[in-house]
Amino acid sequence: MIIIREDQVVAAREGNRAALDALVRAAQRPIYNLALRMLADPGAAEDATQEILIRIVTNLGALRDPAAAGGWALRITCRHLVELRKQSRTEAMRLSFEGFAEDLDQGPAPLAEAGLTKVEEAIALEQVKIGCTLALLTCLSRNLRIAYILGEIFELTDVEAARALEIAQPAYRQRLKRARAAVLDFTRAKCGIVSRSASCHCSRRVVPALKTGRIGLDGAIDRNDTAQPFDLQRLQDGVQRLESGRAAAALMRSNPGFETEVASLVLTLLDTDARTRLDQTLTCRPT
Known part of the structure; x- marks a missing residue:
């Protein structure tokens, strides 16, 4: 790594x-x-x-x-x-999975209310997705969080991750198992990228995120930027084709x-x- x-x-x-x-x-x-x-x-x-x-x-x-x-x-x-x-x-903020779920349920609004251009919408949706996935990880203790990041996001082997954390492999595997289960349970229940039946969708979080200052478009748009724009629908389709146990990890790895x-x-x-x-x-x- x-x-x-x-x-x-x-x-x-x-x-x-x-x-x-x-x-x-x-x-x-x-x-x-x-x-x-x-x-x-x-x-x-x-x-x-x-x-x-x-x-x-x-x-x-x-x-x-x-x-x-x-x-x-x-x-x-x-x-x-x-x-x-x-x-x-x-x-x-000492977020718990329960508290984070409650926060996500506050003030959802249609994306159209933001009054953004298509380019701005794509940028805002990606910012919401990134901010949400990063905040979600902090619901885990630091020990579980770093085990999850090394194993699921950066895909280190058990040997590599255990050595990096200076713990025995069985201890690392137990931490990873607990973290993986917690993240998967949450994303299956709340995240519309992982499950279409989930209650939270990035498009409904843009307006409240802009109002609270959690995301901002100032300086985020480079008119000369030729990079591929963020495609939420493509990400959602790709993640939902995966086995449920790998969907949450795919979501986390989708961040740039x-x-x-x-x-x-x-x-x-x-x-x-x-x-x-x-x-x-x-x-x-x-x-």
Whole structure:
């Protein structure tokens, strides 16, 4: 999931700045994508990503096997996200599946009431879907949440996920089983993408989401954007063709790869007075 080349690690520990830059930039996106799904808040996810990248950089000198840098970085990432003391704004809401279901039932309205263009509708529907699926995950405890994200969204094997979480495989499988059952029960009952008979549909959530500021279209539309527009109907049809046990996972995996530029900030920090102290750590060799 996190790919860090052995030669980049070796060169970075010898003081090669280009190698260090490449290493940080290669790690930032997978770390941010894991952090955003764990915290359901872009600002909190960027803060966590920055902290994780700095931790990785400042501990490169202690890494005994440069060839295993990716797995090592993933363990650091998972440990940091599970043990993070500060809660994101979404986590602070302390959502339960029951409370989240009640929230989704508040104020549904026809999409036409939003008065949007077709392009704006597609963007709004995708934002609603992304926001809902991220918030849904926070109904799980952090331990169950990260097990679900690793196994169902990023599709790590039991061996890989258990190693990343530093727990035994049977313990990981039990966590994944519990998380999977909870998410599946909820989506089958509430999510119109997973089940046509469910009570909640993205199109009915756009108006209340715009009113409460949970989504916004300012700056979201690039008139020169030639990317394929979000097609909710196609997603719904594809998900509902799957076996029910895989439908919820397919919904979660439908979210895009999220982008961040937090690596630039981390690399800037390396150019400050702290750079000297970091370089001393990087050039240390394990005993």
